[in-house]
Amino acid sequence: MRGIPNKLEDIYSRVLVRPNACWESIRPYWAIRIKGKSILAHRISYCLEHGLDPKDIKGKVVRHECDNPKCINPDHLMLGTQYDNIQDKIRRGRAKYRAVPLYDEDVLVQALQDVAGGMSQRASGKKHGVSQQYLSQLILGKFTRTHCLRLQQLCQQINGPSNEK
Numbered sequence: 001m002r003g004i005p006n007k008l009e010d011i012y013s014r015v016l017v018r019p020n021a022c023w024e025s026i027r028p029y030w031a032i033r034i035k036g037k038s039i040l041a042h043r044i045s046y047c048l049e050h051g052l053d054p055k056d057i058k059g060k061v062v063r064h065e066c067d068n069p070k071c072i073n074p075d076h077l078m079l080g081t082q083y084d085n086i087q088d089k090i091r092r093g094r095a096k097y098r099a100v101p102l103y104d105e106d107v108l109v110q111a112l113q114d115v116a117g118g119m120s121q122r123a124s125g126k127k128h129g130v131s132q133q134y135l136s137q138l139i140l141g142k143f144t145r146t147h148c149l150r151l152q153q154l155c156q157q158i159n160g161p162s163n164e165k
């Protein structure tokens with residue numbers, strides 16, 4: 001590949017490469033120094049995928065279709081102009097970057113108790129001020145945050161033994 005040392009492909013060894021998912025670097029807009037120049041890893045990724053030299057895309061923006069600035073999965077990257085990039089941001093409203101809210105564990109336990117008791121996630125969420133989406137993710141064990149044992153037990157109870165790994 002002209003202009004790009006092969007070792008640049010090593011950028012993929014620094015991220016978790018998964019099919020159909022974002023390949024996230026530690027920080028957004030991860031930059032790598034090459035010959036004293038700083039190049040963004042997602043731009044390198046795009047170039048490697050399309051057999052281009054970073055110089056070929058000078059002045060162009062490599063956009064994240066997934067709107068995840070940490071991502072360097074070439075499937076999620078496309079070339080555009082700064083204008084496109086700004087339009088993307090406006091269109092998406094950056095909604096995906098909302099931080100996961102921190103709910104009080106007691107509140108979550110109460111909400112889960114209601115769900116375990118047969119209440120719908122939506123109704124319980126409304127009652128306790130917890131988003132239904134959050135509840136559903138919580139029940140599915142999607143959060144790495146360590147929750148209290150009572151909470152974990154409730155999630156398991158709602159999930160049922162069939163979903164246990």
Ligand SMILES: [Zn+2]
Nearest residue numbers: 022066071076
């Ligand atoms: Zn992505």
